[in-house]
Amino acid sequence: MSSENSTLVKLNNAGFKQNDKWLVEGVSLTVEKGKIVTLIGPNGSGKSTTAKIALGIYKNIEGSVEKYTNKVGYVPQKISIDWTLPLRVYDFMLLTENINDEAIDEALTLTGVIHLKNKNLGNLSGGEFQRVLIARAISKKPELLVLDEPVQGVDYTGEIALYELIKRISDTLNCGILLISHDLHTVMTATDHVVCLNGHVCCSGSPMDVAKNNEYKTLFGEQASQILSVYEHKHDHVHSDKGEIKKN
Amino acid sequence: MFDDFFIRALFAGIGIAFVTGPLGCFVVWRRLSYFGDTLAHSALLGVTMAYTLDLNIAISVFLISSVIALILIQLQKKTNLPGDALLGLLAHSSLAVGLVVIGFLTFIRFDIMGLLFGDILAVTTDDLLIIWTGGALILLVLKLIWKPLFASTVNYELAEAEGLNPDRAKAIFTILMAAVIAISIKMVGLLLITGMLIIPAAMARNISDSPQKMVIFSIIGGLLSVVLGLYSSLEFNTSSGPSIIAASLVLFILSLFKIKQSIKLKN
Secondary structure (H helix, E strand, C coil): CCHHHHEEEEEEEEEEEECCEEEEEEEEEEEECCCEEEEECCCCCCHHHHHHHHHCCCCCCEEEEEECCCCEEEECCCCCCCCCCCCEHHHHHCCCCCCCHHHHHHHHHHCCCHHHCCCEHHHCCHHHHHHHHHHHHHHCCCCEEEEECCCCCCCHHHHHHHHHHHHHHHHHCCCEEEEECCCHHHHHHHCCEEEEECCCEEEEECHHHHHHCHHHHHHHHHHHHHHHHHHHCCCCEEECCCCCEEEC | CCCCHHHHHHHHHHHHHHHHHHHHHHHHHCCCHHHHHHHHHHHHHHHHHHHHHCCCHHHHHHHHHHHHHHHHHHHHHHCCCCHHHHHHHHHHHHHHHHHHHHHHCCCCCCCHHHHHHCCHHHCCHHHHHHHHHHHHHHHHHHHHHHHHHHHHHHCHHHHHHCCCCHHHHHHHHHHHHHHHHHHHHHHHCCCCHHHHHHHHHHHHHHHCCCHHHHHHHHHHHHHHHHHHHHHHHHHHCCCHHHHHHHHHHHHHHHHHHHHHHHHHHHC
């Protein structure tokens, strides 16, 4: 496959300005089929903005975005749903595309929330809702998945399972994933390409390259060492919250 | 059959209820009640234009309401005033200008009460034709834009990100609002049209757990209000608009009992 037609979305020196303030500028990155690109960076570094530029939500941008697919699944970081709407999980799954019941059940089962199918969306807990959001995004079998902090509010074991699921989806559906995560463990285990943001691209490359980068080390300080240690484990196990080692 | 004014009114009301049901749900979901009011108030200008230029009232109201909606969108982009202030500005100034223009048109005898509160005697067979063809058209367009409109009502960014073009759906919906006001003005009157949109939908919200159910109950609520309202309007010699709205209020109050029950069940 040539690199030309495996490209799903390409940002060329893209940036976005709001109220005369740059939220992010000069970002170039490419998401290809079957690859996971992760954005990392401190709060306010423009991760979500970059995702929204890639998705075409922001219109008046600097630079350019080339998008080669319309089959997109999006898990936003913040979602404010108006609870004046009577909306069940089932209705929410059909929000942007009419998919069949089997696909709905399959996705809800994968994220472990099939029992909530007929519940009102407003009655879910934060973690449950997050799992529904992920289920909705993957149920439409997208070519491009954009996940903005997809496991926020999910319990620790669930978090690991969901990240494994995301990795599996990228393999089975051969879809490209643009992932935003603050969890450096995850970044290392699943990612093909890391972009470190801080209002601009600090550094980017394979997880290993980024881990060795000095700018990255200043940005993340103490935490930065995690990225190396995790990487060198080769991931034949995961850690529980008590520090015990669990084999995969 | 349509010789009888009451049968005409009944069929007009039924046609209107089919359209205000689903549109009203979106008005409630998208918090557009004041927007509806503004368009309805501007309809008075449309009526005066119809009389002066000898146009059909529904068409003239539709044109003026669409223009007011466009002006509103422009003002929202160009000024820093909050949305409700702009709505109030347009609603009251267009109502005022409409009334002033009526004052000048001394050669035409206006039934102001009929304009404001609806008049079942005024419904002609031509009006019926406009209500039913216009209504069918509105419902057809609403069905076509349902997906993007509903998705962006739930969450704008999801709809935009997943390629549904919510801005276009919103613009089309604005025009549908102007159209529904245009076809229902004779029946319900311009002060009460928004009630016809909101109250059956609010009643439906109390007794539904999914969007589809809410739309269906909203239509049923509207139909019942029209039938009950028109019969009592005939019986007690009251204006048709207030009678229909009062009937829908009764239905809304009844729906509150259903909420009480479901809260009890939860505890």
